[in-house]
Amino acid sequence: MTTTVLLLLLLFLLLMTVGWCEKLPNKSVKSTPVQLDKSYGKLYKHNQCHYMLKHLQDGEQISVHMPPDITGHWVSESCEVRPGPEFLTRSYHFFSNHTFQALQFYYKDNHCTKPSYTLLIEGSLHPRQASWLVRGGTKSDYQLSRVLLVSYSLPVAKDLQVKLEMACGLTEHLEPDISYELWVEGSDRDCTHGLSFSMQELELLRMERRFRPNEPERQAEELFVGDVHTERTQRRNHRPTGYQPPLQNIKTYVNSCVACQIISVADVHHPPVLPSRTDHPLHLYGNWVSKRCEVRPGVLFLTRHFVFHKESNIWEGHYYHYSDPVCRHPTFSISAKGHYSPGIPSTTVMGGTEYTFTVTQMKVTPMDVATTSLLNVFSGDECGKHSSWKQGFQQDVTPTSGCAALGIRLPHTEYELFYMGRDSAGHRLLFNGQRPTNGSSPDRPHKRATSYQPPLVHCSAGQKGIGTEGDHHFVLGNGYNTKPQGLVYALIVVALVFFVK
Structure with a gap:
């Protein structure tokens, strides 16, 4: 087989892995889970945290309709944090005639108890075809008609x-409790620039219906809209490749969601x-695990498991990567270990705590053919032993200072932001910093996050780690420090290595 043919074959396998060659059907999509007891070891049967991760695959059934019918009223389930930071809640109405009215309520505090101002956004929205960039998402076209502003105090005005x-x-002259037009269709004046305002989030949609096997009559509906760029100056041109926290349908949210009830009856003057x-x-x-299959910018789907040891300030980060948006089909996993500094209160993000994390050890496990082939074809001993990778077998890459094929170098330091909260059911949640949209690493203090990733839920107070069988994944953010479409870039590097020789 020639070098060119080999590279083309690897490219095809990789595209199949990330889902770019898959055409999603225009109907309800259900996935069949793989048997993670076999893939990741027998510890799943005995470890509460592993059981919770496995439950993400077979404990609930998820159906996704494409394009989604989002007609209805959707609200935030808690106080949200956007990069900046900005604290807000959202209330979005989508009507059957494809028009919408969105309310974004902004606050002075991280618990959303002190309203600052509100934006009322009106326009039209048309869901189109399956997104080419984000598997499982729907590309949409939107058009704004007007944006109104109302403030609630004289200092804010x-x-x-x-x-x-x-x-x-x-x-x-702005006055509290009076609405002002920042922009209206047909006008030459656009004042929304002053607030770094954008509704690019509407370009990407995903709606999930969750069914519980023991309660077939109950189904929760959640609406995901596109992510907001971590750099405020880039928001207006950003093309979403991830999602914000889901909005809850007011007809299906759980009764324990007090925030849902309060937000659903609010309006621009209240x-x-x-x-x-x-x-x-x-x-x-203790131990913390993902509550759902998480989507990261750059076509990344993963679940996470963090272990923090009580006395020694030692941490373990275990990440499982998948090729699909409901985390049924594993591609590779990385297990990292290191230490972290004592936390200090953030002076930038109210309620946040700042830490410094260092990664000193790492192991990689390829879980599919494409990733295994990629690791084996990469030239040199810069990611474990050259040409020694086998599907389903873990390898320690600490001796090679990480894995160049996956964009990981050791030792690695990141400046982190953490926050602890509770969900509507009272479960303890742990939030850590959102990754930069441009794919870089927060490896400098000024790059520390000002918003958060999806929360992890507390699953055990024990210090016992995950073990060695089928171990997992890296760094406190996406799992590794790579640009968007990191594996694709790695494959390009492979090509360069071959052709330069």
Whole structure:
């Protein structure tokens, strides 16, 4: 087989792995889970955390309709944090005639108890075809018709006045509780620039219906819209490749979601005020696992398991990567280990705690043919032993200072942000910093996140790690430090290696 043919074959296998060659049907899609007891070891039968991760695959059935019928009223299930930071709740109405009205309520605090101002956005939205960029998502076209602003205090009005004067030469004197048009269709003036406003999130949609085997009559509906760029200046041009926290359908949310109830009856002149809570000291000790299959910018689907040891400030990060948006088909996993600094309260993000994490050890397990082939074809001993990779077998890449094929170098340091909360059912949740949209690593203090990834749920207080069989995945963010479509870039590097020789 010639080098060119080999590279083309690997490219085809890799595209199949990330789902770019798969055409999603225009109907309800259900996936069949793989047997993770066999893939990742017998510890699943005995470990509560492993059981919870496995439950993501077979404990609930998820159906996805493409394109989705999003007609209805959707609300946030908690106070959300956007890069900046910005604290907000959302209330989106989508109507059967393809028009929509979206309310974004902004706050001064991280518990959304002190309303600052609200944006009312109106327009039209048309879901189209399956997204080529994000498997499982639907590409949509939207058109805005107007954007209104209402503030709730004189200091906030004055602050907004300054921003809008600089952005568009606004001459109106802003007063609290009075609505102002920032932009209207057909107008030459656009004052939304002053607030880094964008609704690019509507370009990517995904709606999930979750069925519980023991309660077939119950199904929760969640709506995911596209992610917001971590750099405010890039929001207006950003093409979403991930999602924000899901919005809940007001007809199907659980009764314990107090925030859902409050937000669902709010309007632009009566913003929701969520119950006041106290930020408690952050205690990382124990085991934490993903609540759902997580989507990352760059066509990445994964679940995570963190282990924090009580006395030694030692941490383990275990990540499982998949080729599909419901995490049924594993591609590779990485297990990392290192140490972290004592946490200090963030002066940038209210309620957040800052840490420094260092990765010193790492193991990789390829779980499919494409990843195994990629690791074996990579030239040199820069990712374990050259040409020694076998599907389903773990290899320690610490001696080779990481894995160049996956864009990972050791030792590696990241500046992290953590926050601890609880869900509507009272379960302890752990949030860590959102990864930069551009795919870089927060390896400098000024690159520390100002918003969070999907939460992990506490599953055990024990210090016992995951073990050695079928181990997992790296760094506190995406699992490894790579640009979007990291494996594709790695394959390009492989090609360069071959052709330069």
